[in-house]
Amino acid sequence: MSKGEYLPKVLVNSVPKSGTHLLLQIILGIPGMKFRKATSNSFVFYADQYKDVKTIKSGDVALGHLPYNTNLISDINQEGIKHIFISRDLRDVTVSYMYFIINQCPEHIIYQYFTEHLKTNEERLQALISGIRLCGDDIEKYGFSSFPNILQLYGSIYNWRGNQNLCELKYEDLMRNGESQKKELLKIIDYLWDDLKHLNLSKTHLFDLMKKNINPAKSWSFRKGKIGGWQEIFTENHKKSFKNNFGNFLVNFGYERDNDW
Structure with missing residues (x-):
């Protein structure tokens, strides 16, 4: 052989x-x-x-x-x-995905909504944590009616x-x-x-x-690759929303010992 x-x-x-x-x-x-x-x-x-x-x-x-x-x-x-x-770590995935959409993927289905409707990275990060639901004229304007949160996505x-x-x-x-x-x-x-x-x-x-x-x-999609970079951008509201939406996910997958983070 x-x-x-x-x-x-x-x-x-x-x-x-x-x-x-x-x-x-x-x-x-x-x-x-x-x-x-x-x-x-x-x-x-x-x-x-x-x-x-x-x-x-x-x-x-x-x-x-x-x-x-x-x-x-x-x-x-x-x-x-x-x-x-x-x-x-899903928190770092969320941050990296946000930057990927706005910096490298103008063809993404939520790119226009991310860059025209949402004005700050704080808002964009929250949208990925909570998911997006549009109504009325916004559906036609942005070309989609809903987008799953990051855990539903992955x-x-x-x-x-x-x-x-x-x-x-x-x-x-x-x-x-x-x-x-x-x-x-x-x-x-x-x-x-x-x-x-x-x-x-x-x-x-x-x-x-x-x-x-x-x-x-x-690697064309590599940005920083930093471990724990989420800590530099997550606000207390992001943390609370993440815990409310995803419960014990981080604990179950070994990224945290408990929900006190």
């Missing part, structure tokens, strides 16, 4: 704004791995494309923002696809957390240089291969290649 036949089929599945392209760079640091677009028009597999994940071939790494789906689990297992899932993707048969990562651990990042990269290597003898690479060498391929400046 050629070395290429020992390369894995990899699905990088993520909550948006959680280090998707960071993780892609890491996997592309593996010699022979190549990026696999979802379709000719899309770089990422979305919910309605989950069946197409079966087309991932050895040596491919594909990106997905795919909600938890038992049929997808079956397809992944049947095709021998390696599923790497990454998530991030909560079903977070539901991959704690599942077996995947490699689960946290953005925060991957972003921290030192032992935390090293542990996560080694976790990925151990998940992808039982041994590396067919690749003629040591674990140390492969680790170095993956780490050296990290370059946030080459």
Whole structure:
């Protein structure tokens, strides 16, 4: 067999704004791995494309923002696809998503509403926490009637957390240089291969290649990537609204010990 036949089929599945392209760079640091677009028009597999994940071939790494789906689990297992899932503190996701819409995505359905109707980032952040409902002439003016809150938008993707048969990562651990990042990269290597003898690479060498391929400046959607950046923009009203809307979400997913934050 050629070395290429020992390369894995990899699905990088993520909550948006959680280090998707960071993780892609890491996997592309593996010699022979190549990026696999979802379709000719899309770089990422979305919910309605989950069946197409079966087309991932050895040596491919594909990106997905795919909600938890038992049929997808079956397809992944049947095709021998390696599923790497990454998530991030929902508060930082919310802040990053807000800046992404206003700075990088003028085609977004709520862009006009965000930039014309809402005048401050405080208002925009609140809209993502609470959701948006329009009425009357505003529906025609802005082209939509409602938009879900951030948990309604991405909560079903977070539901991959704690599942077996995947490699689960946290953005925060991957972003921290030192032992935390090293542990996560080694976790990925151990998940992808039982041994590396067919690749003629040591674990140390492969680790170095993956780490050296990290370059946030080459990610078009990267802004700051700061851990805990939400603390610089969340007001007390944002905190209260977040807790009221999402309850124990942060506690259940290990981002807080309790609701006293």
